[in-house]
Amino acid sequence: PMTGETRRVIDDKFAKAPLLMAGWNAPERGTKDYWALTVLGELFAGGEESPLYQSLVKEAKVALQVSPNFPWWTAHYNSGGPDLFGLMMVLKPGAATDVVLGLVDRVLVRLATEGPTQDGLDAAKTRLELSWVKGLEQLIDRAQLLSSYAALVGDPANLSRDFASLLSITASDVRAAASRWLVGRGRAVVEARPAPQLALADDPATPPVPAQRERPAGDPKPELDAQRAMPAPTLERFTLSNGLKVVIARDARLPVVEARLILPAGRTAERAGEEGVSLAAADLLTSGAAGRDAAAISAAFSKLGWTLSTERGLENLTLEAAGLSRNAGAFFRELVSVLTGASFPADEVSLWKENKAEDLKTQRAKPDFMSSERLKAELFGAEHPYGKPALTDEQLAAVSRDAVASFARRALSPNGATLVITGDADPAVLRAQLEAAFSGWTGAPAAASVPALPAQGSARTALVDRPGSKQANLAVAQAIDIKPGHPDWLAFLVMNQILGGSATSRLFVNLRVDKGYTYGSYSRPQPLSRGTLWTATAETRNEVAAPALEEMRKEISRMRSEPVSAEQLAAVKRYLAGLFLLKNSSIDYAADSLASYERNGQDAEAELAAYIARLEALTPEDIQRVARLYLDPAKMVTVVVGDAPTLQGGLSP
Secondary structure (H helix, E strand, C coil), X not given: CCCCXXXXXXXXXXXXXXXXXXXXXXXXXXXXXXXXXXXXXXXHHCCCCCHHHHHHHXXXXXXXEEEEECCCCCCCCCCCCCCEEEEEEEECCCCCHHHHHHHHHHHHHHHHHHCCCHHHHHHHHHHHHHHHHHCCCCHHHHHHHHHHXXXXXXXXXXXXXXXXXXXXXXXXXXXXXXXXXXXXXXEEEEEEEECCCCCCCCCCCCCCCCCCCCCCCCCCCCCCCCCCCCCCCCEEEEECCCCCEEEEEECCCCXXXXXXXXXXXXXXXXXXXXXXXXXXXXXXXXXXXXXXXXXXXXXHHHHCCEEEEEEECCCCEEEEEEEEHHHHHHHHHHXXXXXXXXXXCHHHHHHHHHHHHHHHHHHHCCHHHHHHHHHHHHHCCCCCHHHXXXXXXXXXXXXXXXXXXXXXXXHCXXXXXXXXXXXXXXXXXXXXXXXXXXXXXXXXXXXXXXXCCCCCCCCEEEEEECCCCCEXXXXXXXXXXXXXXXXXXXXXXXXXXXXHCCCCXXXXXXXXXXXXXXXXXXXXXXXXXXXXXXXXXXXXXXXXXXXXXXXXXXXXXXXXXXXXXXXXXXXXHHHHHHHHHHHXXXXXXXXXXXXXXXXXXXXXXXXXXXXXXXXXXXXXXXXXXXXXXXXCHHHCEEEEEECHHHHCCCCCX
């Protein structure tokens, strides 16, 4: 057993914020103490309502994030070998390690002495139940869980027995395990500190790629079966009396429900002088409502076995939720209490601004952020909603509680919003629950009208200086008049997959495998309501930035000038078809997929049913046609971020 405390400090050139990790020896898997520490991890640091989060983030304000790790980096199917009970804490710059660890110890001692409340214990078990169920949602996760359990633990039929053991843990079990394994026991502490001044190590030599061996005679390639179409989902659609559109796809394989609420309340919904308020409204939506603080709201969701997160995009705000189906009705009632009663407390807004200032400081030093900012300016201009630069310090300082609340009242409206639900939900029962829950949420639509894409100028190269940078970030981009729902959209996606969608695509193979210029080069389309932002990227050493950029441009031109081979197209179609079927077999991805179709105004049933057939029908001529039609090197903007004096001589326009 570990005694005392060992510490190690690591200087990390690429760390953006201090990271503190602490680990204790853990008991053998399957013992009562093992399951008690699993519960303790959730109680101790498993959510915003947890005592450690409250102590470090909200009260002492020395940390940005806190998370438990038990079993360490594994899951409940881990083997019975040595393991750690761990904590990971993202600290604020300047936070003293001794102070943070002292606060950790104080909370641990309190848990070991007083134990959890029954409500807290029940909520922790419910959260763990949800995590176990969600771990079965995806086909690949189910395969990994069952195979790993069989290989490392025993008969997978015992998973239910393990879960029963977890649920049997009492408050006294938690107290006893904390005392036996954590309080006053030896631990290892590692502190990773940002050290941007460190020199980069020399790149190792890239070994040659071995030639592909010929298949032996008499060993023919296996025949490939034709791809089967995805079974058409049965969708239930209706509109609630308050104007909220609802789409439900029932899947009763697991007792879980996934929900996505899409609102036109992204950054484009901000008016002049409201810069930053849409992000604040999204991040602080659950910070206070109906007389409850953030911890009480988080505890209410946890008690039901539900999670809720927000993601503010450029044009939309999406609320992503998942939880136990038996508590779906109660969850939606809690959700509406937040939507209608969000109070955005002044102290929470102040803390958000403080943390966001640190985050912005970190982001501004990142080359990908610098590249994105310059690309927006070049392609759209600061006056177009798509071209707005990131928040300035002055704009962040001007964000007020009243401004955030005013934006929320205007933008968080059921009119223009869509709720997508997948999972174990009876549409008839859920419809009645939703009608009752959402009846008090009203409001007029306030979606902003985004103007058409601005005219694109001629091709140009912009060099963004990042003094002392040893590598260059390359981006070639174009704003394109195509988006989901267009007849050419699927062909465009397949063309992009061939060019830069994966580690087997042309950009990656050329720049990484053949030339050794970069660790990876990719391209991706970002669909928007008015078109698509298409970007190809690579990160290279300074000395090969110019030839790498030249190779990227060559590959783009080759997509236009040469038809892809039938063999390459067939391989990409098989990959995309398999990925489509695999992803749509999971309840969570099905929710994301349906939400995307709804957001883009597409007919989800028709798109899902016809995808495989439309994919199979694409020809090499289709791929070359869309490349010629939509990828126009004469209009592409190139942005290079790096040390300007080193780079500027070798870059071509």
